[in-house]
Amino acid sequence: MKKLTLPIVATAAALVFAAAFTQASTKEEVTKRGVFNCGVSTGLPGFSIADEKGVWAGIDVDVCKAIAAATLGDASKIKYIPLNAKERFTALQSGEIDALVRGTTWTLTRDTSLGLNFTGVNYYDGQGFLVSKKLGVKSALELDGAAVCIQSGTTTELNLADYFKENNMSYKAVVFDTHDATAKAFDNGRCDVLTSDQSQLYGLRTHLSKPEDAVVLPEVISKEPLGPVVRQGDDAWFNIVKWSLNAMIQAEELGITQANVDEMKASSKSPAVRRLLGLEGIAGKGLGLNDDWAYQIIKQVGNYGEVFERNVGTGSPLKIERGLNALWNKGGIMYTPPLR
Amino acid sequence: MSNVSKKQHWWNNAQHRSLFFQLILVGLVVGFFWFIGSNTMANLEKRGISTGFGFLSMKSGFGILQSLIPYSESSTFGRTFVVGLLNTLLISVLGIFFATIIGFTMGVARLSSNWLVSRLAAVYIETFRNIPLLLQMFFWYFAxxxxxxxPRQSWSAGDVAFLNIRGLYLPRPIFGDGFLMVVIAFLAGVLLTELLRRWAKRRQDQTGQQFTLLPVASGLLVGLPLLVFFLLGSPLTWDIPALKGFNFRGGMTIIPELTALLTAISIYTGTFIAEAVRSGILAVNPGQTEAASALGLHRSKVLKLVVIPQALRVIIPQLTSQYLNLVKNSSLATAIGYPDLVAVFAGTTLNQTGQAIEIIAMTMGVYLFISLTISGFMNWYNKKMMMVER
Structure with missing residues (x-):
């Protein structure tokens, strides 16, 4: 409650007192401030989590870094603001953060009634179930009557209700407000099942006292496209956030990596590569950024594939397969409109 | 000089002037709130954020762990408000009940002449009063x-009640035809007892003879309903919980979140009430006790007739504050998953609809209303207990 109060008071104050003055553009504000305020989770391995030194890492954090690299030319000029599921939208609406990159599912309601816009998808997820091996359950359809631990304020709560209703099963939902409390309650045996997006289940499992005793069931019961969110009505900023992500995907498609980007910039003859790196074409003009904005993203953060492998893929403890998140020409659905 | 005052203009009249300034003040206040209201609406609209209370009739689509009224995923957001509100009221009422009992017991115990009893009470008060409530809740719930x-290794009591980490499962009574008669018999017993009490008091006032109420009253309150119950052939059956699949089904469940919250909140608030009680009792001049004893009153009568009525005057105002704190502290429930108003309505519902302003306003309104009701009642009770000056 305490954590929730601040953004809500801020929103209320902003909405109440902000007279009808036109809002300054987010890009100008970020440039003037010299720091990009990025809303992330309170700690979710692989997506956004701070280590013991307070250094943030994860696939969502890397999107924050890409936006900062494109806008400010420096991926380290970021203030990370950890938010729980309940606080996130209010924090964005109130202007406490400039963009929200916190595993947020893109839905019609959220896109249309919160005064927010989703800029794309940086991870295609789906809701799954984590159960204790002792239960001997092989499929989610055997979960009738189960007690289920969930984090509040997520689409997960709604999907769960839909799934159990569709299959004529009953359940008891035990709702907590942080990942930590949810995992702890599951660990204690308060629930038979922990449900969340599948990617999160792998992360949360590493936090259990005996990770090997828990197993993720095969069923995926929902579509959870997770992506960055910005305030509605600031189209220039919306474009910057949208294309920062697209540039990372395009870079993977073109085979440009953090390691070879300088070499590519110096010697590549490919028009597509030259366009992305700002040597030809519209470059940064349309976005109002420096021409090397995409180069900075790749140089400082890496392409989408590198970011994925480093944080959640084979180079990480989570070891998640690319699956849907592979490029469109490699069996996945990760796709970007042409950068030209 | 009197002429001047007669010719005084109406705007120089003190009454008119004060009225004028008050009107300006009221105008400014109204104008301020109108400005805030219309500005908020305009800004919300400009940012494309939905407004209004239409969401209350939309389908909620999520489950709630504990509900005192029928609720399912197809109920409305409006109903989630009622469910959350009732859960908050439940924890408040139970919390106030237990905290009061614990507080009075411990407050009196701390003043006990028995060294061990008073030390134990002091240790209890000083420990639990000085640890943050949230930590205590985590302690009870997670530790x-x-x-x-x-569930499969539950402790059972005669195979009708079960206790495990998912909760306490008890048999649920199912009232058959004619159970209403038992209730009526009980109410009649209450009425007769009250009449008897008045009669006994009048007789004592007139003749000085005392009447021992207890045996007759227990006969009326317990015996009479039981007699009716058996005459009607026991119109009551029990729905006994049974282990099916993962969990127990049937019967009624007391969820562990409620138990942990109630334990934490009663024990925590109990310490403050205990101190209030101690201060109230100490505030009564010892001369009063001595005088009452000198009149030959029994020790229990001294407490009941002399000390407590005077102590209450000091205790009640502090008690009111503690009750208000308890109700507001119950909103910490969200941290351990108890579905109170803040967790359900200002939590899940807020996040599903995104209408923060409406929902927070409603939630604040509810707490304000509950608090004002409690303090209204306590003020009335305080007035009743106040010293009647002669």
Missing amino acids: VLRALPG
């Missing part, structure tokens, strides 16, 4: 309740 067994 103490963890010791309970899983």
